[in-house]
Amino acid sequence: MRAAWLLILLTPLSAQQYDLVIRNGRVIDPQSGLDAIRQLGISAGKIQAVSAAPLEGRAAIDATGLVVAPGFIDLHSHGQDAENYRAKAMDGVTTALELEVGVADVDAFYDKRQSQTLINYGASIGHIPVRMRVMHDPGAFLPTGDAAHRAATDAEIAECRRQIEQGLARGAIGVGMGLHYTPGASRGEVLEMFRAAAHAGAACFVHLRAAGDQSVAALEEVIAASALTGAPVHVAHITSNGLRSTPRLLEMIAAARARKLDITTELYPYTAAMTAIDSALFDAGWQGILGIGYHDLQWAETGERLTAESFARYRRIGGGVILHMIPPSALDAAIASPFVMIASDGGLRNGKGHPRSSGTFARVLGHYVRETGALSLMDAIRKMSLMPAERLEERVPAMRDKGRIREGADADLTLFDPATVSDAATYEDPARYSIGIRYVLVNGALVVSGGKLRQITPGQPIRASGAGWYPAGRL
Numbered sequence: 001m002r003a004a005w006l007l008i009l010l011t012p013l014s015a016q017q018y019d020l021v022i023r024n025g026r027v028i029d030p031q032s033g034l035d036a037i038r039q040l041g042i043s044a045g046k047i048q049a050v051s052a053a054p055l056e057g058r059a060a061i062d063a064t065g066l067v068v069a070p071g072f073i074d075l076h077s078h079g080q081d082a083e084n085y086r087a088k089a090m091d092g093v094t095t096a097l098e099l100e101v102g103v104a105d106v107d108a109f110y111d112k113r114q115s116q117t118l119i120n121y122g123a124s125i126g127h128i129p130v131r132m133r134v135m136h137d138p139g140a141f142l143p144t145g146d147a148a149h150r151a152a153t154d155a156e157i158a159e160c161r162r163q164i165e166q167g168l169a170r171g172a173i174g175v176g177m178g179l180h181y182t183p184g185a186s187r188g189e190v191l192e193m194f195r196a197a198a199h200a201g202a203a204c205f206v207h208l209r210a211a212g213d214q215s216v217a218a219l220e221e222v223i224a225a226s227a228l229t230g231a232p233v234h235v236a237h238i239t240s241n242g243l244r245s246t247p248r249l250l251e252m253i254a255a256a257r258a259r260k261l262d263i264t265t266e267l268y269p270y271t272a273a274m275t276a277i278d279s280a281l282f283d284a285g286w287q288g289i290l291g292i293g294y295h296d297l298q299w300a301e302t303g304e305r306l307t308a309e310s311f312a313r314y315r316r317i318g319g320g321v322i323l324h325m326i327p328p329s330a331l332d333a334a335i336a337s338p339f340v341m342i343a344s345d346g347g348l349r350n351g352k353g354h355p356r357s358s359g360t361f362a363r364v365l366g367h368y369v370r371e372t373g374a375l376s377l378m379d380a381i382r383k384m385s386l387m388p389a390e391r392l393e394e395r396v397p398a399m400r401d402k403g404r405i406r407e408g409a410d411a412d413l414t415l416f417d418p419a420t421v422s423d424a425a426t427y428e429d430p431a432r433y434s435i436g437i438r439y440v441l442v443n444g445a446l447v448v449s450g451g452k453l454r455q456i457t458p459g460q461p462i463r464a465s466g467a468g469w470y471p472a473g474r475l
């Protein structure tokens with residue numbers, strides 16, 4: 001007893017005792033290019049030391065044989081509840097953001113999750129839910145009535161813009177838009193929402209108006225809106241809109257970037273999409289636009305393939321449907337592109353949904369890095385951590401401390417076994433957790449330890465400063 005006391009008293013404060021030390025991991029930091037065995041010292045939720053020499057801590061993880069990466073940041077995560085946060089953590093995700101559809105009430109979104117979440121969370125103010133509220137649409141998540149199909153009056157457009165601006169003033173990360181689900185929204189209306197985003201220094205996170213051959217014109221619409229207003233634009237899931245035109249869309253984005261427009265995009269690493277069967281995506285003519293038929297549709301609840309009869313029946317009820325329609329060549333082209341990030345577009349409900357909800361990030365590491373070699377480990381990690389952080393950091397400066405492994409960065413970290421990491425979720429069992437993600441830290445706390453989930457709530461809000469804050473040079 002006495003000896004132990006003496007030992008503590010004699011340990012000089014300068015011989016740092018960290019809360020936690022991660023020993024002998026292969027630390028990969030896409031910002032500095034570091035890829036080497038290092039020791040990490042973590043205290044007070046931050047990375048305090050990145051060292052080649054041994055460090056001392058009150059607790060330690062032996063990361064021998066594991067890759068230590070910045071925690072993955074999912075820009076497109078519809079699932080914003082405990083079930084989904086668990087699946088995300090087991091897939092290496094430390095921050096999950098609902099940016100494409102977004103929310104109508106920013107304060108309510110953040111208030112409900114305060115001190116309640118396993119991982120970090122955040123949302124955009126969404127044109128879809130705002131339009132649904134303004135136009136009294138009866139739909140649940142996506143519009144099925146006026147907000148989908150009717151042109152808004154000038155007064156309704158002005159009210160949508162006012163609510164978007166209010167959401168931005170309350171710290172929304174950006175402006176979400178899903179133009180394929182709101183075909184009634186005119187180009188003029190879209191421009192108004194881009195203007196609101198531009199004034200707040202926020203980006204627009206957009207699901208394009210159309211798919212397949214029509215996606216070229218749909219991409220031109222948002223490139224033009226970005227050029228006219230100055231709002232950056234992030235194009236959701238380029239492959240599921242582009243389909244066979246994906247290489248053309250990639251060329252267009254590269255050209256726009258060469259002209260100094262701030263345009264980025266993302267993909268989920270699957271050849272099937274998923275959406276609501278009662279949404280406008282299935283308005284008359286969908287087979288021609290998407291290049292698929294009934295048999296390419298799979299009912300998420302049961303796994304059955306659809307027929308004309310079951311399609312009509314389920315469209316009346318509403319629910320999630322999987323669309324087997326993305327050419328593998330579209331995925332191959334997009335994943336190799338330097339400005340394409342990884343984002344899941346996931347959302348489980350009672351264990352049902354699309355496997356991207358649980359498997360996106362491990363699938364990139366297992367399939368596209370280890371099995372096919374389409375990506376280097378460094379590039380894959382960059383697309384899943386640094387690039388999404390950079391996409392957001394102008395409006396949300398706190399993101400400068402995420403997506404990096406350096407002293408002073410947030411201790412959001414994912415430790416995985418590069419030899420075994422892989423997705424396990426399938427179209428029939430989409431909630432199966434990924435394999436090989438051994439430890440996940442969120443703000444310095446272990447939410448996954450030895451491959452097992454822990455029940456703690458270290459997640460923090462990712463939110464812009466809100467009212468009165470504008471980045472320099474944007475007005």
Ligand SMILES: [Zn+2]
Binds near residue numbers: 100207
């Ligand atoms: Zn979408």
